[in-house]
Every structure is written in structure tokens, then in C-alpha cells.
Amino acid sequence: MNKLEEICATKRDEVAARKQDRSLADLEANARDRSAPRGFRSALARAQHSGFGLIAEIKKASPSKGLIREDFQPAAHARAYAAGGAACLSVLTDAPYFQGHEDYLVEARNACDLAVLRKDFMVDPWQVVESRALGADAILIIVAALDDGAMTEIESAAIDYGMDVLVEVHDQAEMERAFSLQSRLIGVNNRDLRSFATDLATTERLAPLAPEGSLLVGESGIATRADCERLARSGVRSFLVGESLMRHVDVEAATRALIGT
Numbered sequence: 001m002n003k004l005e006e007i008c009a010t011k012r013d014e015v016a017a018r019k020q021d022r023s024l025a026d027l028e029a030n031a032r033d034r035s036a037p038r039g040f041r042s043a044l045a046r047a048q049h050s051g052f053g054l055i056a057e058i059k060k061a062s063p064s065k066g067l068i069r070e071d072f073q074p075a076a077h078a079r080a081y082a083a084g085g086a087a088c089l090s091v092l093t094d095a096p097y098f099q100g101h102e103d104y105l106v107e108a109r110n111a112c113d114l115a116v117l118r119k120d121f122m123v124d125p126w127q128v129v130e131s132r133a134l135g136a137d138a139i140l141i142i143v144a145a146l147d148d149g150a151m152t153e154i155e156s157a158a159i160d161y162g163m164d165v166l167v168e169v170h171d172q173a174e175m176e177r178a179f180s181l182q183s184r185l186i187g188v189n190n191r192d193l194r195s196f197a198t199d200l201a202t203t204e205r206l207a208p209l210a211p212e213g214s215l216l217v218g219e220s221g222i223a224t225r226a227d228c229e230r231l232a233r234s235g236v237r238s239f240l241v242g243e244s245l246m247r248h249v250d251v252e253a254a255t256r257a258l259i260g261t
């Protein structure tokens, strides 16, 4: 079993346990009661029209690096990212591998007016309803983690709630599978979730293979403005950045230095 399969197996158990505590009807009522999602894709499109679109990630720890940030304060990080010019946020909610929590998403979203992606491993449409009930504006679909049927079902649930979907691919075969989805918001993960090796050339190689009209996001291993400029040369003007920003003492200044003009 590779790491991604292991994470997804753990997630399936977690979701089965959560389903015991929270009825779908209650979650649905909660999700429907919320005001409309904040536009995630539209915020990126706007930002990358005149500069770079940044999805700034709130990430406490990762399986490959362990604890990234000691003084972890989701609300303060969210405000610093917003002040530094991020277009949207991503918040890790997976606990076993990333030390994330749903509360971090709620705290971050309440602290600013940016649209927020729930960064977790979606294996069941039930999690989409849960995500909307928490307030998430967008979800992630990791193509490598799902078969075509599950991928489509999860996407349909998100569209049903008016949420945006970031479709994550890591190789050509996954990019080809992404064509069968409706979302044209495609993230190319430079990190191989099976080995955790990171290479920015992944985005350069896959960007030209994306469906017509896609908004592309370069994900993982991006640390400097030069990295953003490098990826922009292959037509990618939006980025998902976590660790390198989280490690700075002054997160707002680091955000501005990464994408500011």
C-alpha cells in the first residue's frame, strides 16, 4: 500500500465513524442554511488577471516534515495572508497525517473574507456536505485517490452546493482523467503523494495538457517569487503555497514578498 492509499484507508474509517455521530439530514439542513459560498475560482481569476493568484495554506504539520509551525494560530495566519494579498485560503483539516482540525477552517474563515478550500482527502460525498456545513467554499478532489465514479459523485455534490472544486493531478494519466469532470480549476501537485518527492518541473510538463479554459494552479514546493515567475512562463499564474509561508515569522511580509508587485 502506498502512502496515499494508506491515508485514504484511514480516512474511510474516520468517515464511517463520523457518520455514526452526525446524521446526513442534520448536516444537509446545516449546509443549506448557510449563505452562499464565497467565490474561490473567481477570486483566483481576478487576482491572476493583474498579478499572481495565491491560495495561501494554513498547515500545521505534514507527514514528510512533521511539525511546521509551533505557534499555530489559524485566525492570525488567515488575517496575515489576507493582508499580504492572498486571493484565497486553504486549510488542512486532516488530523492523523497533517495535525489539522475542522475548527481551524472555521476560525480562519471567520477571521477574514477570503474564500476557503477545505484541504482534506475526500473519499465520500458525505464529506462534501460536512464541508459546506462547516463553511468551506471549495473542496479538493485528488484524482489519484479516487475511481471515476467516486470522483464524479463527489464533484456533483460540491456543484450542488455551489462550491468550487480544485481538481488535483500529478501525471499525464491523471490529467486525462480530469477531462471527465466539469471543474476547470486544475491543480498540478509538484509533490508525489506516494513518495513525497517534489519537483516544479511537474507543473511545467503538465500545464500544456490541461483542458481548454482551465485555470491552472501550481501546488507544493513553491518558496520564492522566482519559483512563481518560473511557473508563469508555462502559463501558470496561480499557486498553492503552504510550508514556505508558514515557516516565516512575519507571514504577511512573506506573502507580499512572494506575490506582491
Ligand SMILES: O=P(O)(O)OC[C@@H](O)[C@@H](O)c1c[nH]c2ccccc12
Pocket (backbone or CB within 6 Å): 057, 059, 119, 120, 142, 168, 189, 219, 220, 221, 222, 240, 241, 242, 243, 244
Ligand atoms: O506546503 P507546500 O509544499 O507549499 O504545499 C502546499 C500544498 O500544495 C500541499 O499541502 C498539498 C497539495 N495537495 C495536497 C493534498 C493533501 C494534503 C496536502 C496537499
